[in-house]
Amino acid sequence: MSFRPFFSAQGEGVKKLKLFNFRSYLGSFEMNLEDCFSPVVLIGSNGAGKTNLLEALSFLVPGRGLRYSRLLDIPFHSDIRYQDEKVIEMPSRWSVFAEAYRGEFMTEVGTGVMPNQKRRQVKVNGQLKKSQESLEDILSMLWITPALDRLFCSDPSSRRQFLDRLVQAFDGAHAARCSNYYKAMRQWGRLLKEGRVDEKWLSSLEEVMVSTGVAIGAARLDIVERISRFLKEETDSIFPTATLEIKGFLEQTLQEKPALLAEDLFRFKIKKSRAIYADGGSFSGPHTTDLKVYYQAKNQDAALCSTGEQKALLISIILAQLKAQMKEKGVCPMLLLDEIYAHLDKKRQEALFEQVSLFPSQVWFTGTDVDLFKGLQKRAQFFNIENSTASCFRAVA
Ligand SMILES: Nc1ncnc2c1ncn2[C@@H]1O[C@H](COP(=O)(O)OP(=O)(O)OP(=O)(O)O)[C@@H](O)[C@H]1O
Ligand SMILES: [Mg+2]
Secondary structure, three states: OOOOOOOOOEOEEEEEEEEEEEOOEEEEEEEEOOOOOOOEEEEOOOOOOHHHHHHHHHOOOOOOOOOOOOHHHOEOOOOOOEEOOEEOOOOOOEEEEEEEEEOOEEEEEEEEEOOOOOOOEEEEOOEEEOOHHHHOOOOOEEEEOHHHHHHHHOOHHHHHHHHHHHHHHHOOOHHHHHHHHHHHHHHHHHHHHOOOOOHHHHHHHHHHHHHHHHHHHHHHHHHHHHHHHHHHHOOOOOOOOEEEEEEOHHHHHHHHOOHHHHHHHHHHHHHHOHHHHHOOOOOOOOOOOEEEEEEOOOOEEHHHOOHHHHHHHHHHHHHHHHHHHHHHHOEOOEEEEEOOOOOOOHHHHHHHHHHHOOOOOOEEEEEOOHHHHHHHOOOOEEEEEEOOEEEEEOOOO
């Protein structure tokens, strides 16, 4: 995939990052970047706190962050419960704060969980907001983590999550759509399992599932179409062209029938599934959709490709998403690349550097060995991460 830079696209990035009790970062941690658009490289040994930092950044956009963890697992905790015979109180409060830039425009973003609260709160320019939706238009973000190395061989739920992340970076409202769908489905399921057949309540939850479900399906189809267009236009042998196909009842129906008819069919399907669901069964909908990926030149299912080929396909999809977003929205999302070099050969590592150095947005890398990042020595800001502290250093060519 050759790279045509989109010089007109706005860059995104952060300049100041502050964490409080975020995982291994006990108490306050602060990181100041010289530049909010050039690449950042975090070097440190295993367990130093590199991925935790990327995860903290991923909370600057709506959603559950790059580990999809439970919020209560995030505040610093330790197995050491006593010190000088006193019980140590574990913090329940954590927060992430950043000066976030989109082009010239700076927004102060704060997010976290306060003691005895279950929900993640959001502050924008010092003002407490009602929901995460206010993060939608501040930054967009995509990431590749080691957990995605097995994406094509794992269960559909991981590919569904990956697909929704591709949509979310392009269309900030998608996280709210998904969370409303799942929330309604959980309530609906609970009523059925408890045998509380309140027709009015069930129907109103079904209406939420229908409207959000159809919107989710349409947004997924839309992003796959945009990405596929880019993949078709720009073929090269370094990052192989992927063919994407969505397998899901609603998405397939939406491809063949008008949206109103798809809504009717889905409504009918949900109602018909009430008894089955109450008995522990399921029905197909946006919550069961899968994303199939093929290595086009080999006409092969990605699940059957080598580990390195799978990684290259993944990068190819992410780069196509970025380019689609730059061209069609005029904004380049931030990119978080955790241990990206695992499984990539030298040629692909160099090609990735070359492409990334042309991106207008901040790209974050992590690694244990600075030598892997030689190609970025002139442009990137390097930080040593050790025991959850950061120190800036100059990488020498
Ligand atoms: N809530 C938490 N409280 C305290 N420590 C935590 C919490 N969650 C995770 N950790 C610890 O944070 C440490 C750093 O984790 P992280 O995943 O950031 O390491 P890393 O630098 O990415 O290492 P690797 O190179 O192995 O990927 C780990 O030792 C982990 O156990
Ligand atoms: Mg890590």
